[in-house]
Amino acid sequence: MREIVMQTTGLTKRYRDLTALDHADMTVYKKDIYGLIGRNGAGKTTIMKVITGLTESSGGEFRLFGKSGSDADSEKKRIGCLIENPAFFGSMTAYQNLKYYALQKGITDEKQIDKALDLVDLTGVKNKKFRKFSLGMKQRLGIALAVMDNPDLVILDEPINGLDPIGISELRETFRKMSSERGVTFIISSHILSELYMVANRFLFIDKGKILKEITKEELDLECMRCHVVKTDDTKNAAVIIEKDLGITNYKVIDSGEIRIYDENIRPDEINKLLVRNNVNVSGIYETGISLEDYFKSLVGEERS
8 A cells, every 4th residue: 555645634725715725635645746737826836835834724634744733743844845936045156055055954964965956957057156047047956955855755836937848858857766766755736737747647636726636647648538438327238248249448437427438440330339239328429538738628617729
């Protein structure tokens, strides 16, 4: 059974008349790269702030490394985060800035500074003053600060902002390597699903403070994959007939009323006739399959363009 790193139950945050987070349930397992997907203002940052203690919740609870309530506070030292832009000093170099924060964190081994800079590919500019950094370099230095003390859980809010395509690709590889080799768990937010899709293994969709869906990458692929949908009130018998009489094995029973067939060379009319002949009611057969962006739009109730 996978170890649960962080779990929320009914987590709520209100700001006077605004409910920024509305009874949110989510579960993050060890070594997950967990993607928070939502528009600006959806509630992604609020979740991160509650988990890290930057703001207090209005209700519900969260467990961190198996502990809850006041017991979870001591576990927050195992978190590295980049939620708001760190206050780096423009007149100091990248190395000097990290050394300043290392002293604040009680880090005595300066090799950890070099390792953090190397992870985000800033070793070559570690003696360059921060004010001369590009936006992408500043973002990477923030990530270096988040991982400098070897955290078990890293929380990053929009970490790819300002990065060029090569920088984004390199950062993805860094996250994968830290997850697979060091067992680090990541929670990463973005409003760009296509970028998170390239690195995350699980996703949480949120809009207007409400959790819309928590889903694995494999489940997301099935949701978006082009297929034929058979709507019937007897999926059990329908699946047996489809497999036995038509030899179709690449299908999935979604629920009590839907079967998705991923075989491209099928004839919907043939399936319909066969099922009706075997006294299985068919309310519809149609083709579906959408892009990641359209999938998100369907969750939040937007019309596709």
